[in-house]
Amino acid sequence: MNEAQKVAVVTGASQGIGAALxxxxRDRNYRVIATSRSIEQGNDPDIVAVAGDVGDPATAKRVVAEALSRFGRIDTLINNAGIFIAKPFTDYTAEDFAGKVATNLAGFFHVTQAVAAEMLQQGSGHIVSITTSLTDNPIAGVPTALANLTKGGINSATKELAIEYAQQGIRVNAVSPGVIRTPMHAPESLDFLAGLHPMKRLGEIRDVVDAVLYLESAGFVTGEILHVDGGQSAGH
Structure with missing residues (x-):
């Protein structure tokens, strides 16, 4: 095992943005711990699949244990796992709330805490969370209070952790996308969703990946909420 080869942990890694990350x-020669509920081990020995619910503390423990036993270190954590439910505030159910909190907040908390503990011992690391531009810039007719509650909390925690760890070798950032073209969006909704951005188009998965890779290489950037939203944040 080459101890100098860097290691990334990616949550929500089975499809869409997570799979692209x-x-x-891997294209940057990182080894990767990839986790999601449904992920399966592939043929690449430098990608280790850990199936589990990111909201369960046991999953975070297994992710860290696998990273350390297989590869000996963790250099980057990408908190990509998340669920999005758009409906009027009074229509949300207790199940909607519990599911969002479990995946978006508990998932962020358990995995980030477990990984940060190892990064502190290592004296270096980078944590990136995928949030949403809607947390800062709500749009009339697009009711997303639970996304704002959960992902907005992650944006705030990103800034706090960036300051908490600023002198300990750990950078903490977030990428805050607009609407990205992924399988979660029904084809008939794409024109409407594209119109939400001043650029009048959807973002692509590659746009989010490029933003994460920029932050990965930007050693003097921490506490940044990087908007990748076709001008949505500027338009407000």
């Missing part, structure tokens, strides 16, 4: 980090 796994590939992008």
């Amino acid at each position: 796994v590939k992008a980090y």
Whole structure:
């Protein structure tokens, strides 16, 4: 095992942005721990799949244990796992709330805490969370209070952790996308969603990946909420 080869942990890694991030980090010669509920082990020995619910503390423990036993270190954590439910505030159910909190907040908390503990011992690391531009810039007709509650909390925690760890070798950032073209969006909704951005188009998965890779290489950037939203944040 080459101890100098860097290691990334990616949550929500089985499809969409998460799967693209796994590939992008492998292309940079990182080893990767990829976790999601449904992920399966592939043929690449430098990608280790850890199946589990990110909201369960046991999953975070297994992710860290696998990273250390297989590869000996953790250099980057990408908190990509998340669920998005858009409906009027009074229509949300207790199940909606519990599911969002479990995946978006508990998932962020348990994995980030477990990984940060190892990064502190290592004296270096980078944590990036994928949030949403809607937390800062709500749009009339797009009710997203639970996304704002959960992902907005992660944006705030990103800034706090960036300051908490600023002198300990750990950078903490977030990428805050607009609407990205992924399988979660029904084809008939794409024109409407594209119109939410001043650029009048959807973002692509590659746009988010490029933003994460920029932050990865930007050694003097921490506490940044990087908007990748076709001008949505500027338009407000």
